[in-house]
Amino acid sequence: MLETTYRGKPLSECSKExxxxxxxDCMRLQQSQAQSYKEQLRLADLRYKGA
Structure with a gap:
């Protein structure tokens, strides 16, 4: 679902800043999730290879 508020304020009422x-914040969250996903893949690969 699309987030339409930021810190409880409708986006239409938010300042440019x-x-x-x-x-x-969204970009940091996506980066964090991507890093977590990469780590999960790395661990799964290690388990698959029997390391």
Missing amino acids: ELIEAVE
Whole structure:
């Protein structure tokens, strides 16, 4: 589901700075999730190879 608020405020009421923060927060979260996924794949690969 699409997030339509940032820190409890509708996006339409957010300042430009708040919108930039919201995008940066989202990008950090995606980066963190991607890193976690890569680590899970690495561990699964090690288990598969019997390391």
